[in-house]
Amino acid sequence: MENSYIPNSAVINEVRNLTYDTKLFKLQFKDKNIQKNFDYKPGQFVEIGVFGYGEAPISITSSPSTKDYFELCIKNMGNVTNKLHQMKKNDMVYVRGPYGNSFPFDEVKNKDILFVAGGIGLAPLRSLINEMLAHRNEFGKIQALYGARTPEDMIFTDELEEWSKRIKVLTTVDKGDFRWKGNVGVVGTLLTNIKAETENAVAFVCGPPIMIKFVIQDIVKLGFRDENIITTLERKMQCGIGKCGHCNIGGKYVCTDGPVFTYKQIKELPEALQ
Amino acid sequence: MFRKIKKENIVKIVEKLMKDYDVVAPVRNEKRFVFEKIKNPEKIVLDYDSTILPPKKFLLPSPEIMIRFDNDKITIPENNKKTIFFGIHPCDMNAINLLDKVEYDEYKDDYYIKKRENSVFVCVDCTKANEYCFCESMGSDKPEGYDVLLTDIGDYYFVETGSRKGEELVENGFFENVDKNEKIERKKNCKRKMNIENFDKILKQKFDDKIWEQLGDKCLGCGSCSFVCPTCYCYSVKDIVDLSLKKGERRRVWDSCLLVDFAKVAGGHNFREKRSARVKQRMYHKELYFFEKYNYSACVGCGRCIRECPVGIDVTDVISKIRGD
């Protein structure tokens, strides 16, 4: 029997600063076979670890069409993430996964898609956005709204630029600076700037708990049905595989039953939106 | 065909088993009992009431070394020693049956499963309910999942087997064959009772009840109830390194949803900041979420949490208050 807790070594191929506290890591499993067979779907996460520091659950931000490597976008928040931020090209990390369920993809084909991301919440959605853009003609109108705290906190600015050539992209910051000429206000305010069909449409919402809570309310007001609002929940995780108990809410483990849930499911889950 | 074993032969059979197995059994520890790896079989006490810690201290030990690392080399600690749990009560055996559901679920917990499958469980039916336990109310007084079951019938234990492993264990001279079933059915002996019927449905209506605030005010958030609970399995992981920072161990230790930082994430947000939310979580996990998932309450009624709670929170009392009895 294979031991579910034993990670595989992966090499850091590239590290890119996205902001002052967030970096993009391009990783490749050392064992070519493991890399080749590393199949994941947008919305899934891995446990990335450094021995001596621990492990942290991180969403896979690359899209599955990238075969030779995968990417994680990591914000420096504590022990493990801080250590990762100090690591460089060719350093070795340990990864297990992919874990968790994933965003619906085939199920939402031919529908209009609305993405609403706050802060680091763009990381998991980026995987899905790029996957949808790779199959652009299989989806209806796609729009993406992204909000960050300040202009310095915006991640994937180059890609937002690229996407805006093919889909409608709106960005905002909670607090601007003298150079910022764009929208100011929380991401929810962007919803008033768009025309969204809500009948045959699905909304994906990712971000910090407080943002999710308010944005979902706004989206419901627009007319989206509860089952067509899709989000991810964040909880403390120590195993990622339904054993340590930390991520339990209601009858679910966020790590194995989630992290992706519809608003319909969330309404039935006590403690979900806190 | 049936079997029995003379009480005075227990020491001899354990001595024999110790050649091939680690034997874990209840022994006296001042006024209480504990499970211990036996060195001297004379110390085993089979007519005990309850042990301080349940058998999980061997099956899910804390700390448990998960991985040893040394630069880029990682090894998994191996322990293939076979263990016999000799003299565990039906409540504790049933708790192991419940742990199995979790540890053998979608992802397997290799550490638990290796130990579990290297173990033989010799249960002894319980004759000494204490003032805390209520296994009969939970239905966990019925022994299930044992390899061998011993029932006190006076000078002998009546012997039943529940598996091949059990069969093999009793095929020796210490066990006498008898023609008729001499088993004396145990009389119900729990003093404490609890009504658990439909409690999952009741809990669904009580999420915003004021009882959680009241309990939260009383609870110290110490986690003792979880640590002594035979079915509480939650843990935390910690890497321990030596001064070189290159060599060390990844360990897991018991954790409890009652401890303040159980649901606290990096950056400081705590999903269960309030003690009332944490007390509630433990109840809901045991009596609703576990029930929904596996069709069993995660409580076997061993009473250890009642006995150890420093402020006298009594689960049977809490449940009856919630029911409005």
Ligand SMILES: Cc1cc2nc3c(=O)[nH]c(=O)nc-3n(C[C@H](O)[C@H](O)[C@H](O)COP(=O)(O)OP(=O)(O)OC[C@H]3O[C@@H](n4cnc5c(N)ncnc54)[C@H](O)[C@@H]3O)c2cc1C
């Ligand atoms: C499904 C999921 C996907 C995530 N995806 C990303 C991502 O793409 N990019 C990103 O930057 N962050 C992501 N996070 C948050 C990230 O896991 C935490 O920031 C990280 O665990 C902090 O670890 P640390 O060791 O640096 O912090 P410490 O405060 O030292 O945390 C110690 C340990 O507690 C646990 N823990 C602490 N905070 C969290 C948390 N917020 N969520 C889960 N476990 C936690 C981890 O096991 C961590 O190692 C995700 C969280 C979840 C649950």
Ligand code: FES
């Ligand atoms: S992270 Fe351990 S149970 Fe979900």
